[in-house]
Amino acid sequence: MPRELIFPDDVRPDFEGFRPAAFKFLRGLKRHNERAWFMAHKEIYETEVRFPLECLVATFGPGSGLPVRGDAKRSPFRIHRDVRFSKDKSPYKTHASAILSRSGGRGDTGILYIHIEPRGCFVSSGFYMPDPAFLTAWRQRMVREPKEFLAIARKLGRAGSRITLEPHETLKRLPRGFEEQGESPVADYLRWKHFLVSRDVSDDEAGGRALIKIIRDVARAATPLLDYGWATYDALPPKIG
Numbered sequence: 001m002p003r004e005l006i007f008p009d010d011v012r013p014d015f016e017g018f019r020p021a022a023f024k025f026l027r028g029l030k031r032h033n034e035r036a037w038f039m040a041h042k043e044i045y046e047t048e049v050r051f052p053l054e055c056l057v058a059t060f061g062p063g064s065g066l067p068v069r070g071d072a073k074r075s076p077f078r079i080h081r082d083v084r085f086s087k088d089k090s091p092y093k094t095h096a097s098a099i100l101s102r103s104g105g106r107g108d109t110g111i112l113y114i115h116i117e118p119r120g121c122f123v124s125s126g127f128y129m130p131d132p133a134f135l136t137a138w139r140q141r142m143v144r145e146p147k148e149f150l151a152i153a154r155k156l157g158r159a160g161s162r163i164t165l166e167p168h169e170t171l172k173r174l175p176r177g178f179e180e181q182g183e184s185p186v187a188d189y190l191r192w193k194h195f196l197v198s199r200d201v202s203d204d205e206a207g208g209r210a211l212i213k214i215i216r217d218v219a220r221a222a223t224p225l226l227d228y229g230w231a232t233y234d235a236l237p238p239k240i241g
Contacts, residue, residue: 012058012072017208022048023118030094038092045079049096057098059212066219067226068112071104095120109134109233110226112219121206123215125222126163126196127229138232139178142186149186152224156197163195163225195229197222
């Protein structure tokens with residue numbers, strides 16, 4: 001996919017999928033995670049990975065009809081890893097990723113996340129590791145109105161989506177301040193650290209326009225969860241300083 005043209009803002013060609021060269025590059029980067037190899041293959045990265053990702057997120061700009069939107073410049077994550085506080089000093093991520101959010105930027109609470117990795121692609125939407133004040137407010141709201149949240153969970157289930165976590169992603173005990181809620185209908189949810197709807201994506205699906213429909217489907221399915229979280233977050237007292 002040529003990059004001879006300079007595209008302004010969110011203007012990008014239609015997304016046609018990540019070609020086999022994108023997955024070949026990411027597999028190679030996993031084997032040779034070093035600057036010399038990356039620089040020798042940087043043009044492939046720009047053409048086959050970064051530019052198609054920009055085209056993909058630009059598909060979901062303002063007016064897409066979804067609760068979240070993308071921005072060709074702000075939505076994709078950098079390929080470079082932040083190694084300042086990590087024992088792993090590998091300089092590059094071995095996947096490509098981007099988010100859709102209420103503003104199109106990466107600082108929003110409540111997002112849709114796109115992850116492109118050979119045999120590991122997925123799309124996820126919701127609230128990942130919300131900050132303590134927000135998570136506490138979320139739990140308090142569930143305790144006050146358990147039927148409200150359980151109705152959302154059932155609605156997601158009817159739409160073919162579920163909010164599920166792996167065992168290691170939940171607290172072993174009820175969180176502090178909620179110890180007396182063991183018999184609550186939402187007791188299990190009180191131990192959760194985040195709330196997400198996810199969908200695995202095959203490499204073949206990521207290789208074509210089917211990925212656009214998958215993202216739309218996940219975003220629409222997650223809308224009740226996103227609305228619930230945003231209403232909870234927006235009701236928090238403003239931060240001072």
